[in-house]
Amino acid sequence: MNQFLDMVLIGISAASIYSLMAISMVLVWRSTRVVNFAQAGMALLSAYIGYELVARVGNFWIALPLAMILGAAFSAFIEFVLMRTLQKHSTQGAIAAIAPIIATLGLLGLIRATIGFIWGHGDVQLEAPLSKVGFKFGETTIIMNPMSLFVLLFVITLMIIVSIIFQKTNIGLALRASAYAPEIAQLAGIRVSGIRTLGWAIAGAAGAAAGILQTVNGTGSLTPESLEFSLLLVFGFIAAVIGGLESLPGAVLGALILGLVLAAVQIYISGALVFIVAFLLLLLVLILRPQGFLGSKAGRRA
Amino acid sequence: MLKKHPIITFIFFGFILFLISNRLDELRVYQGATVAIYAIGIGSLILLIGYSGQVSLGHGALLAIGGYAAALARIYYDAPVWLTFVIAVLAAAIGGALLGLAAARLSGPYLAGTTLALAIGLPSIANQFSILGGEQGITFDIGLPPASLGEDFTQYKWFFWICWLAALIALYWLRNVMNSRYGRSWKAVRSNDVAAELAGIHVGRNKVLAFTISAGLAGLAGALLAMTINLASPGVFPLALSFSLATGAVLSGVTTLGGVMIGSVTLVAIPEIALAIANRYGSETITTNLPGLLVSALLILTVLFVPNGPVEQMHAKRAKRGHASHSPVEISVRVGSKTWSTKK
Numbered sequence: 159m160n161q162f163l164d165m166v167l168i169g170i171s172a173a174s175i176y177s178l179m180a181i182s183m184v185l186v187w188r189s190t191r192v193v194n195f196a197q198a199g200m201a202l203l204s205a206y207i208g209y210e211l212v213a214r215v216g217n218f219w220i221a222l223p224l225a226m227i228l229g230a231a232f233s234a235f236i237e238f239v240l241m242r243t244l245q246k247h248s249t250q251g252a253i254a255a256i257a258p259i260i261a262t263l264g265l266l267g268l269i270r271a272t273i274g275f276i277w278g279h280g281d282v283q284l285e286a287p288l289s290k291v292g293f294k295f296g297e298t299t300i301i302m303n304p305m306s307l308f309v310l311l312f313v314i315t316l317m318i319i320v321s322i323i324f325q326k327t328n329i330g331l332a333l334r335a336s337a338y339a340p341e342i343a344q345l346a347g348i349r350v351s352g353i354r355t356l357g358w359a360i361a362g363a364a365g366a367a368a369g370i371l372q373t374v375n376g377t378g379s380l381t382p383e384s385l386e387f388s389l390l391l392v393f394g395f396i397a398a399v400i401g402g403l404e405s406l407p408g409a410v411l412g413a414l415i416l417g418l419v420l421a422a423v424q425i426y427i428s429g430a431l432v433f434i435v436a437f438l439l440l441l442l443v444l445i446l447r448p449q450g451f452l453g454s455k456a457g458r459r460a
Numbered sequence: 461m462l463k464k465h466p467i468i469t470f471i472f473f474g475f476i477l478f479l480i481s482n483r484l485d486e487l488r489v490y491q492g493a494t495v496a497i498y499a500i501g502i503g504s505l506i507l508l509i510g511y512s513g514q515v516s517l518g519h520g521a522l523l524a525i526g527g528y529a530a531a532l533a534r535i536y537y538d539a540p541v542w543l544t545f546v547i548a549v550l551a552a553a554i555g556g557a558l559l560g561l562a563a564a565r566l567s568g569p570y571l572a573g574t575t576l577a578l579a580i581g582l583p584s585i586a587n588q589f590s591i592l593g594g595e596q597g598i599t600f601d602i603g604l605p606p607a608s609l610g611e612d613f614t615q616y617k618w619f620f621w622i623c624w625l626a627a628l629i630a631l632y633w634l635r636n637v638m639n640s641r642y643g644r645s646w647k648a649v650r651s652n653d654v655a656a657e658l659a660g661i662h663v664g665r666n667k668v669l670a671f672t673i674s675a676g677l678a679g680l681a682g683a684l685l686a687m688t689i690n691l692a693s694p695g696v697f698p699l700a701l702s703f704s705l706a707t708g709a710v711l712s713g714v715t716t717l718g719g720v721m722i723g724s725v726t727l728v729a730i731p732e733i734a735l736a737i738a739n740r741y742g743s744e745t746i747t748t749n750l751p752g753l754l755v756s757a758l759l760i761l762t763v764l765f766v767p768n769g770p771v772e773q774m775h776a777k778r779a780k781r782g783h784a785s786h787s788p789v790e791i792s793v794r795v796g797s798k799t800w801s802t803k804k
Contacts (some may be wrong), residue, residue, distance in 0.1 A: 260763050
C-alpha cells in the first residue's frame with residue numbers, strides 16, 4: 159500500500175512538470191504547426207537564467223516569475239525572427255515539410271553553445287528554495303515534500319490561469335480561432351501573425367517554468383549537455399502525443415498517464431527500464447491511436 | 461562521357477583518393493576516413509528526407525545498431541572483416557524495417573520526435589543488455605593491415621582505404637537506386653502521396669522500403685565508425701552524431717546526392733577551423749563551444765536562405781537562364797473534376 163502511495167505521488171509530481179513541457183509543445187504546434195525540438199534548449203536556458211537571477215536577486219520567488227517572463231520574451235523573439243523568415247523562404251521542394259524541424263534543431267545547438275560560452279561546461283547548482291524532506295504522518299514519512307508540493311500547486315495554478323485565458327477571454331478565443339482556421343480568423347479581423355507570436359510566448363513561459371521546476375525538484379545541477387533536459391523534451395513530446403498534440407487537456411492527461419506509468423515501472427520493476435517503457439508507450443500510441451486520445455483525426459497530417 | 465558512365469567518375473575519384481592518401485599525414489588520413497563515413501551516413505539521410513519525405517533525427521541510433529552488430533560478430537563468431545560489414549548492414553536494415561513499419565504511418569513531426577527519442581534513449585537501452593558492455597561498450601578490432609601492403613602501411617591508412625572503398629560502392633549503388641523505378645516512386649510519394657497512390661504506387665510499402673535501405677546504409681557507416689575508433693559504445697554514437705548527420709544532409713541539399721561531399725567535408729572541417737581560431741585566441745571555452753555554434757549557425761542559415769542545398773540552387777539558377785534543367789518526375793491524376801499532381 160505504501161508503495162502504491164509512493165507511486166502515485168512520484169507519478170503526479172513528475173507528471174506536473176511533463177505537462178508543462180507538453181503544454182508548451184502543444185501551444186507551439188497549434189499556433190505554427192511546428193514541433194519545437196528546441197524547447198529543451200529554451201527550458202535549459204531559462205533554468206540558467208533562473209540561476210543567474212537567484213544569484214543576483216537572492217530570492218527564488220522573484221527569480222521564478224522573472225525567468226518565466228524572459229522565457230516568454232525569448233520564445234516570442236524566436237517566432238518573430240526565425241519562424242517568420244522561415245515561412246517566407248523555405249516553402250518549396252523536399253525541404254519545405256521538414257525545414258521548421260531542422261531550424262529548431264539548429265536553434266537547440268545554438269542555445270547549447272551559447273550556454274557553454276556564458277556559463278561554461280561545469281556543473282551549475284540551482285538550490286531548491288524549500289526543504290526536500292518528506293512530510294511525516296505519525297510514524298511514516300511519505301515521499302511528497304514541501305518542494306514537490308509547491309511544484310504541484312504552482313503547476314495547477316498555471317493550468318487554471320491558462321485555461322481561463324483560453325476559455326474566457328477574447329485573446330483565448332483568438333488563439334483558438336487562429337489555430338483552428340487561420341484564414342477565417344484573419345477574415346474576422348484577428349491579426350493571426352501576432353496571435354502566433356503570443357502562442358509562442360505563452361509556450362516559452364510554460365517551458366521556462368518547466369525547466370526551473372525540473373531543476374530544483376531534481377538534482378539541482380545544470381550542464382549544457384544535460385541529459386535530464388533531453389529526456390524532459392522526449393517525455394513532454396510523448397505526453398503531448400498521447401493527448402493528441404492538439405489539445406491542452408490532452409497534454410495534461412497524457413502527462414498524467416506517462417507520469418504514473420513511469421512511476422509504476424520505477425517502483426515495481428526497475429528504474430533502468432523507465433526510458434524503454436516510455437519509448438514503447440510512444441510507439442504503442444502512435445500505432446494504435448495516432449491521433450491521440452483527445453485529438454482530432456485531421457490533426458495528424460502535418 | 462562522364463555523364464553516360466558514372467562508374468568511370470567513381471573509379472576516377474577513387475584513384476585520386478588513392479594518390480592523395482599516400483601523401484597525407486596520419487591525422488589527415490584519419491579525417492579523410494571520417495569524411496567517407498559521414499558521406500555514407502548523409503547519403504542515407506538524403507535518401508530518406510529528399511526522396512521519401514521522411515525525416516529521421518535519430519540516425520545515430522541506426523549507426524549504433526550497425527556498429528554493435530559488427531563488433532559482436534567479430535568478438536563472438538570471429539567473422540572475417542568483410543562479413544562484419546555485411547552483418548552490420550543487415551542488422552541495421554532489420555532495425556530500420558521495424559522502425560519503418562511504425563514510421564510509415566507517421567508524418568513529419570511524429571517521425572522526427574520518435575527517432576529523436578530513440579537517439580536520446582540509446583545509452584539507457586545499451587545499458588540494459590550486458591552483452592553490449594554498458595557505458596564502456598565493446599571493442600571492434602579488425603586487426604592490422606595485411607603484411608603484403610608493406611611495412612610503412614599504417615593502420616589509419618588501412619581504415620582510410622576500407623572506408624572510401626565502402627563509401628564509393630555505397631554511393632554508386634545509392635545513386636543507381638535513386639535513379640531507378642524505386643527512386644521515382646519515392647519522389648512521387650514525397651511530392652504528393654495521394655497522386656502517387658492513385659497512380660498505383662503502394663505508399664506504405666515504399667516508405668518502409670526507403671527506411672530499410674537508409675537504415676542499412678546507416679548501419680554500414682556505423683560499422684566503419686566503430687572500426688576507426690576501435691570501439692562500439694554509447695559515446696561513439698552520441699545524440700550529437702545524429703544532429704551532425706541531419707546538419708550534413710541539409711548542408712548538402714536533400715534533393716540530390718550530388719552535394720553529399722559538401723556536407724561531409726564541412727562536418728569534418730568545422731572542428732578544425734574552430735580549433736585554429738581557438739589556438740589564435742588561446743581559449744579553451746572557444747575550442748569546446750565554437751564547433752557547435754558554427755554548425756548550428758550554418759544549419760539555420762542554410763535552412764533560411766539555401767533551403768534545398770547549394771547544388772539544387774545552382775540547378776535552379778541554370779534553369780532560369782534557359783538551359784535545360786534536370787526534369788523532375790511528375791505524376792498527375794484526374795478523377796472527375798479533381799486533379800492531383802506531384803508538381804508543386
